[in-house]
Amino acid sequence: MMQFKPYARSLAVAFSLALVAGCSSTGGTQDGSMSGSGTTSGSGAGASGAGTGQVSGSGLGDGSGQMADSRIPEVRTIYFAFDSDAIRPEFQSVLNAHARFLRNNPNANVVLQGHTDERGTREYNLALGERRAGAVEEFLSVQGVSPSQVEVVSYGEERPAARGSNEEAYAQNRRVVFAY
Incomplete structure (x- = not known):
């Protein structure tokens, strides 16, 4: 049974990747023109200006999932409870978008x-x-992201987002930032 588990995990990851590949767009929607934040990483592949909303999605909710496939998600920071490394439920949608x-x-x-x-x-x-x-x-790994795409770095308390010795500042500093 122990040898079955890695095989089943590999099979699940392969199936997920095949599903994603089968559902992905064939390009042309990476225009990057929606938010105007100027922080999209310059890979050179995105300035075609082709159609909007042409991604074959399921039409869920506010449409944020449609552009998430071709652009880096806008929310790039998730926060943690005091002395915890547990992912809070309210950030799972952010993590799913990055995955x-x-x-x-x-x-x-x-x-x-x-x-x-x-x-x-x-x-x-x-x-x-x-x-x-x-x-x-x-x-991210469980969601099928390749380990070769992800690097982990800890800055501990060395790079605070907020200065101060109060709960508001502490809460802003307990975080993981996605740096693309």
């Missing part, structure tokens, strides 16, 4: 930057930041 993007863009790479608040020792916070980024890496 979908990475699966559909096999040449794209991401660095998962783990961060903590200032409480705890430097060593503990570096380890906690790595566990947080590792939890995100594991989530």
